[in-house]
Amino acid sequence: MTSSQVVLELRDVQKSFGSVVALRSGTIAVESGSIHALVGENGAGKSTLVKIVAGLYQRDAGTFQLGGEDVNFTSTAQSKAAGVAVIYQEPTLFPDLSVTENIFMGRQPTNRFGRINRAAMRDEAKALFARLGVNIDPDRPAEGLSIADQQVIEIAKAVSLNARVLIMDEPTAALSGVEVDRLFAIARSLRDEGRGLMFISHRFDEVFALCDKVTVMRDGSYIATNLISETTVDALVQQMVGREVTELFPKQEAVIGEPVLVVEDLESPGIFHDISFTVRSGEIVGLAGLVGAGRSEVARAVFGVDKYKSGRVTVDGKTVKPGSPVAAMQAGLALIPEDRRKQGLVVDSGVGENITSVILNQLTKLGVINGRKQHDEAREWATKLEVKAQALDTIAGTLSGGNQQKVVIAKWLATNPKLLIIDEPTRGIDVGTKSEVHRLLSQLAGTGMGILMISSELPEVLGMADRVLVMHEGRISQEIDRSQATSESVMRAATGAVTVVL
Ligand SMILES: Nc1ncnc2c1ncn2[C@@H]1O[C@H](COP(=O)(O)OP(=O)(O)OP(=O)(O)O)[C@@H](O)[C@H]1O
Ligand SMILES: [Mg+2]
Structure with missing residues (x-):
C-alpha cells in the first residue's frame, strides 16, 4: 500500500442546536486517493458533520483540519475556496440557467453582458463532461435534467474548481441502477486522480462496492473506522445499532x-x-x-x-x-410518496402537528381541536416509528433526513x-x-x-x-x-x- 496522506480530518467535533446535541464526537480522517464511507442510523449526526465541513454550520468544539492545517469555515464560500465540494441528495442548481452557467456560477467574467468567455466556458464544460464520461448538452437549461445529471453537473463544478475533497451525502437515493454505476465510475476516477472522497449511504451494497474505509457513528459519536476489506455487513450493523439486528x-x-x-x-x-x-x-x-x-x-x-x-x-x-x-x-386510500421531503412534510411545523395534519377533522369537535387526543395520537405514531426528535413540538425541518421520512410515514398511517x-x-x-x-x-x-x-x-x-x-x-x-x-x-x-x- 502507498502511504496516503490525510486530506480532511475532524477530531472530537461537537455541535449542538439549543439543547439538542447533534454531534458529540465527530471524528473522521479521509485520505487522498481513497473513498471513505460514513454510516450510522438516522439522526446519528452524519449530515451535521458534513455541514460543518461545508461551512454551513460552525463547530462548538474539536479540531478540523484540511491538508494538515487548522481551518474554521464561517461560510460555504470559504469551504469551496479551500477545495471542498459537497454533493447533496437534492442538487442546488439554478433551473433557468444553462448547464454551463451553472458550472461556472459566480466565476463568470465580469463583463456586464456576461458573454465574453461564453465559448471558452462552454468548451471547458464539454471537456469536463468528456472527462467524466457523460453526454450532457452544455447549452441546455438545468431545468428538467434528471437528478442523476444534476449531480454530475455538481461534480463537474467540483472538478473544475479542482476540489481536493468531494463529499456525497446520500447521492444515490434517487438514482436508478445505471445512474448509480455511472456515479461510481466517476467517483473511482476522481479517487484515482488523488482526491479524497467521503460517501454517505444507508445501502451497504454500495458501501462495500465503492469504498476503501468506513467510519461508523452512533448517537452523534464516533464508534469505529474499519477497512472495507476487513469488515462485514453484520459487523457494521452491530457497530451502528449497538445490538444485533x-x-x-x-x-x-x-x-x-x-x-x-x-x-x-x-x-x-x-x-x-x-x-x-x-x-x-x-x-x-x-x-x-x-x-x-x-x-x-x-x-x-x-x-x-x-x-x-x-x-x-x-x-x-x-x-x-x-x-x-x-x-x-x-x-x-392512502399514498405515502417516494419523495417524502417534498411531498408531505410541512418543514416549519412541529412533528406532532405534521403527524396529525390529515386526521385533524377526527380530532376536532365544534371547531376545537382536542389537544390531548392530538398529542396522544402523535405520540403513539412517533413512538411506533421511532422518530428521533427532542419533543413532539420540535420543528420537523430540523430533524435528520431519515427522521423526516418517518414523520411522513406516521402521518399517513395515522389515517388508518x-x-x-x-x-x-x-x-x-x-x-x-x-x-x-x-x-x-x-x-x-x-x-x-x-x-x-x-x-x-x-x-x-x-x-x-x-x-x-x-x-x-x-x-x-x-x-x-x-x-x-x-x-x-x-x-x-x-x-x-x-x-x-x-
Ligand atoms: N438545524 C438543526 N436544528 C436542530 N436540530 C438539528 C439540526 N440539524 C440537525 N439536528 C439534529 O441533529 C441530529 C443529527 O442529525 P443529522 O441530520 O446529522 O443526522 P444524519 O446522521 O444525517 O441522519 P439521516 O441518516 O437520517 O440523514 C438529529 O437529531 C437532528 O434532529
Ligand atoms: Mg443525513
Missing part, C-alpha cells in the same frame, strides 16, 4: 380476504398501459421494476394525484372518482386506511428502523389492511410481498406468487426478459 424482514402470516383495491385497464398514454391488478385485505402486494418503469406513476394515478385517460379504480366495490386525492382518501400505497418504504431509513417499518407493515396487514408496496430493493420485495407485480416499460410484465418469487425471476421480468410459463 437479526431478522431484517419479519413477515407475519396474515389472513388474506376479499379484494379491497381493484384496478382495471388503467391507461395513461406514454406513461403506462393496461394496468390491471387487485389487492386483497391482509395482503401485501409488491410492485417491483426498474426506476422509470412507471410504478410511482401508477400509484399517483390510483390515488388521484395524476389523471388517467381510461380505466377504473374501485375500493370495496365502489368506483373512486379519478383525479381527486380527496375522493381517494374518503374511499380509504383500508388500502395503503407506500412508495419505497425504507429508502433513506437506517438498518435498525428498516425492520421496524417492515414489522409495522406486516402488522397492519395482519389487521386487514391491504398494502401495495413499491420497492426497488429486491430483498424487501421478496421478504414482504405475498405477490409481486413486476412492471417493465409502463406495463405489468409479470405477476409472481410469493412461493415463486426469487431475485432472478423478478429481475428477469423487470428487464423485460419474461419467461413463458406453459
